[in-house]
Amino acid sequence: MRAIALVDCNNFYVSCERLFQPGLEGRPVVVLSNNDGCVVSRSQEAKDLGIKMGAPWFQLQDVARRHGIIALSSNYTLYADLSSRVMRLLSRFSPQQEIYSIDESFLELTGMADLTRCGQAMRGTIRQCVGIPVCVGIASSKTLAKLANHVAKKQPQYAGVCNFNEMPERDLDALLAEIEAGEVWGVGRRTAAGLQDMGITSVLDLKRAPAKRIRAGFSVVMERTVAELNGTACLELDELSPPRQQIICSRSFGMPVRALQDLEQAVIAYTTRAAEKLRRQHSLAGGIQVYVRTNPHKEKEPQYQQGITVPLPDPTDDTRLLCRAALDGLRQIYRSGYAYQKAGVMITGIIAAASRPRTLFDDVQAQQKSRSLMATLDHINRSMGSGTVQLLGEGVRKGWAMRRGNVSRRYTTEWDEVAVVLS
């Protein structure tokens, strides 16, 4: 039988913070999104207090004070480094691994023996070598493995590893009958409501739903989900991630921004980040979209949102050319008199650098100059820290930069910030 494992870190961001601040153990802790906006990770203690995923932090002030909830700004540099350590350890357990997200990985285990014990070994190794707690779900399709992982997390009797493949069908169905259909990977709020209208409430209902009806009511994607619930693997492991088809960089501002000049600085900063990502995957941009918007939550203030795509007939990865195009777009959509809350850029029309169409009029010398300048820029910023060299237009004061009230140190990636044992 096909065997796929899904390994998922528990409360990943909070677990990362606890590694270096053991005093957080046993206490309600949350990690906030950029700008200290929403809750994006919660310790078990915080979940037990009823703190919801995605809840705006400013609405939780009272409950936070009452229960002494500790809120930390997100520290993605730290999380990304710990994630790569976890993933490297997991790769020892299977020749085939798909890194699905910062805290999740699928592993192909087909043909191996003692899968439940193998899952326990993964847990033990990661706990010992990195210090992060994980749970493991094992089943015959990715969708079922996700569900098994969910069970491993919720039901303590599985000790963190749930293997559907070694359960009799009848027991498995009894288990699925107890789980809401909305827990299934790919079933979101809208679909769950639609399923409910059809009388489908549990995972077992969905598993037994006729494929034709599901396809007609929803889409081929949902039809595949039902097949996966029945143990037919439709989704393969994606071992190497294909290059991105779009690259987005957008941020909310730390405070409302009114002046075009500030928006220009932000757009240059975001375009710079996006261009770095573009070059890292050896691609060129065929266009760049810029958008700005006011704060939709402030209903009494005048609202405005607009975006525009600026085509780049000569595909490029040069930060300067991308910035020029983005600024050109920004000036077209900017209207004075609004308090802007967010801006962003999206690189589109992405092609591989190697497949750049050549024309008679290519300025080969300029292209070579651009390539070596960008390579030098990337080298300096990679080795000496991001932002060491930047375009002047990005600004130095950055009044629009995001808030990070309570950010921890980058313990594992910056010499200046390593953990101090005694001082």
Next chain:
DNA sequence: TCTGGGGTCCTAGGACCC
């Protein structure tokens, strides 16, 4: 005062072509 960011896929509809 304060509500994240970055992706993918699918579908429908319009423009355009032969």
Next chain:
DNA sequence: TCTGGGGTCCTAGGACCC
């Protein structure tokens, strides 16, 4: 008066994921 059929490409919007 009569006004096809089929294909492609692009875009916008919706739904979902972490």
